[in-house]
Amino acid sequence: MKQFIRENWAGILIALTIAIAAYLLGKFVPVIGGAVLGITLGILITSLIKLPASSHKGIKFTSKYILQLAVVLLGFDMNTASVIRVGQQSLLVILLTVSAAFITAYFVGRFLKVNKTLTTLIGVGTAICGGSAIAAASSAIDADDQDISYSISTIFLFNVIAVFLFPLIGHVLHLSDTGFGMWAGTAINDTSSVVAAGFSYSNAAGNFATVVKLTRSLMIVPVTLALAFITARQNREQQHFNFAKIFPWFVLGFLAAAVLNSTGWIPVTITSTLAQTGKFLIIMAMAAIGLNTSIQGFVKAGPRALILGASTWFAVMVSSLTVQLFTRIW
DSSP states (O other), rough: OOHHHHHHHHHHHHHHHHHHHHHHHHHHHHTOOOHHHHHHHHHHHHHHHHHOOGGGGHHIIIEEEEEHHHHHGGHHHHOOOHHHHHHHHHHHHHHHHHHHHHHHOOOOOOOOHHHHHHHHHHHHHTTTTHHHHHHHHHHHHTOHHHHHHHHHHHHHHHHHHHEEEHHHHHHHOOOOOOHHHHHHHHHHSHHHHHHHHHHOOHHHHHHHHHHHHHHHHHHHHHHHHHHHHHHHHTTTTTTTTOOHSOOOOHHHHHHHHHHHHHOOOHHHHHHHHHHHHHHHHHHHHHHHHHHHHHHHHHHHHHHHHHHHHHHHHHHHHHHHHHHHHHHOOO
């Protein structure tokens, strides 16, 4: 333990300091959110200041293991009873939009010659739940911090656009509260952006969109497990490959936390605190990822990542509306 503290304390402390600043700034600009601000501050700091070598190990630890702990704690924000009820209405839309995201990401990514890891992360982030899904998937496929940062930044841009664009389109199309809530919950990436867009349309739309979004977030479990199995098969011939090491055990922790939260055995004050802690640790991990990101590389990969993100997001938007139209959900 003493050796661990000696090797990691400096990097963890730097990431924690940035996370606190990002969290406080995020309170003033909730549309952007603390996670994106954490990455941004991390990138700015590492671009302007040469961090001491003693901090590198702690920053790596934060970007990987603190991130996994955060995903587990986010499970305490889920209620499986509400998810099952709303899931009966939204499951078809969710499955088709998730499929549309992955298919589009695969083909557009190949056309643009975007590397497979970045393509996967943008596809997962767009299909499921933005930064949280990217966090889970990145550990399952052993993504590097550079690709994580590119994907998070790309997803963030379309989250901001969605907050302003979706209500406008919804009113033009005369969507009902349920119809708009379904659309926002299945086609906007990040939960905070879903809430912002939903409640700007109406309170009923906001409430419905939030639960749909939480239902959609559960897709993080099978998708991450599938990515882990695919990665395992691709690496099975490596001499020292160990499936137990790559298996995303933290995703099972996420599911267990969701089930525990739904039983009511744990007081709401405790589960709420654990979920909020998870959200803060996401910011902390994002700050560490930013500290490991080269801004020169981001500028180089940016245009292709943005085109890929835009294409995938557009496919999800259109597929969600199309499915609802044909199934007469609105």
